[in-house]
Amino acid sequence: MLGGNQLEGQIPSRLHQLRQLEVLDISRNSFSGSLPNEFGYMNKLTELCIFGNNFEESVPSSLSDAPILAVLDVSRNKFNSFPSRSQIPETFNGDSSANLIDLSNNPFQCPIPDWAQYTKATFNDRNEQINSSQSVDVKYSKNKQVNQDGRVEIVYYGMSKCPDCYSLEQQLRLIPEELSPYYTLQLGFVGNVFNDYPTGIFTPHGQGEAIGNQGELCAYKLAHEEQIKFNQNRNHLNISQEINIDMKSQTGLNDESDDEGKARTKWLKYTECTGSKMSEIPTRTKSCAEEIDFKWDEFKQCIIQHGREYLIQSVQDAKQRGAVWSPTLFINGKLECLWNLYPCSVPAGAPDISKKICDLYTGQRTKPSICD
Numbered sequence: 001m002l003g004g005n006q007l008e009g010q011i012p013s014r015l016h017q018l019r020q021l022e023v024l025d026i027s028r029n030s031f032s033g034s035l036p037n038e039f040g041y042m043n044k045l046t047e048l049c050i051f052g053n054n055f056e057e058s059v060p061s062s063l064s065d066a067p068i069l070a071v072l073d074v075s076r077n078k079f080n081s082f083p084s085r086s087q088i089p090e091t092f093n094g095d096s097s098a099n100l101i102d103l104s105n106n107p108f109q110c111p112i113p114d115w116a117q118y119t120k121a122t123f124n125d126r127n128e129q130i131n132s133s134q135s136v137d138v139k140y141s142k143n144k145q146v147n148q149d150g151r152v153e154i155v156y157y158g159m160s161k162c163p164d165c166y167s168l169e170q171q172l173r174l175i176p177e178e179l180s181p182y183y184t185l186q187l188g189f190v191g192n193v194f195n196d197y198p199t200g201i202f203t204p205h206g207q208g209e210a211i212g213n214q215g216e217l218c219a220y221k222l223a224h225e226e227q228i229k230f231n232q233n234r235n236h237l238n239i240s241q242e243i244n245i246d247m248k249s250q251t252g253l254n255d256e257s258d259d260e261g262k263a264r265t266k267w268l269k270y271t272e273c274t275g276s277k278m279s280e281i282p283t284r285t286k287s288c289a290e291e292i293d294f295k296w297d298e299f300k301q302c303i304i305q306h307g308r309e310y311l312i313q314s315v316q317d318a319k320q321r322g323a324v325w326s327p328t329l330f331i332n333g334k335l336e337c338l339w340n341l342y343p344c345s346v347p348a349g350a351p352d353i354s355k356k357i358c359d360l361y362t363g364q365r366t367k368p369s370i371c372d
Helices: 013-017 037-041 063-065 114-118 163-173 175-184 207-236 237-249 256-275 285-291 296-321 353-360
Strands: 023-025 032-033 046-047 054-057 069-075 100-102 152-158 181-191 328-331 332-336
Touching: 013 037, 023 032, 032 353, 037 063, 069 207, 114 181, 152 163, 152 296, 152 353, 163 256, 175 181, 175 256, 181 207, 181 256, 181 296, 207 256, 237 353, 256 285, 285 296, 328 353
Parallel strands: 023 046, 032 054, 046 069, 069 100, 152 181
Antiparallel strands: 152 328, 328 332
16 A cells, blocks of 8 residues: 555556455545556556556556456546546446545536446545544444443454454354343454545555454344334234244343343354355455345445445544554453453463353343253
8 A cells, every 4th residue: 555655657568467455445545547447457456546647548448358356446637527427337236335436526527327326326526524423323333332232242343354354243142142131242453534535434455354354243233123123013013923922032032231231143144154265355244244134225325325424433432442552452441352462262271151141140130050
């Protein structure tokens, strides 16, 4: 990444020889001239961020051959003609909400092309600022220290392309189901707020990772909303179903904490799907969402309409909590795991999360036998 280094001149065409390069960020410099046509020959390229330069003419047609390009940000340059549909990579199709193309703040002279309605493209002047005091009504943004009902509070901050995060999430998946009503899990992401970037966030693994983070936040939010809708529909159940629910209520397995556990499990399944092929984030967003039975139209709209806002709020919450490294894990307000300082992965000595839940729970429920 070479962004913001006051570099100038023309881009050498020999850059295409870097065939293994996945992210090219030369934004916020003073490069000029036209983009080399050879960019389209970089088969591993997933992100091309050149915003904030003085490039002219148009996007090279060879980019249509870039097979896995997921982020294309050419905003704030001097391009004078919109790229044709044949110049836009096939990855930017109508269902690819995980992909992003930003053409804003260029002196285009022609009307917006018809193909724009079929992709997630930004043409307008993007000057909005996220108010740091703005409230986002999703569970991960709450920053309480300890649950009032005695459940153990686990707060996890990470990044979607962080291998250590995937390892830590595997530990969360291994927490026995019997412990589900005894703890809560809050999700957040680390990074730096940078409104010039398409997602509003700078992360070490590029904008594709930031879009992956948005997908995880939407998965978390939508999974909880599904449980709320399920509860609202209980009035339409038949008698036998109502009896089953009453029996579960008596055993404490069908209250709010159980609903949260189901939502948490669905989110963890989604992250397992995306994280299993981390190099393909964010292009696996749709396939993983559908595999875990999310409604894709709702998922896509969440990313498009709220992903940027949710991610910025999440990063701001992480900084308020003092989380700047990935992964970071708090249990009941105490730092238990921190990348490169306190082990987060097995067998490096990571905390036994299940044992922590058993030891720290202070609510009215009787602890399950696995805590004995």
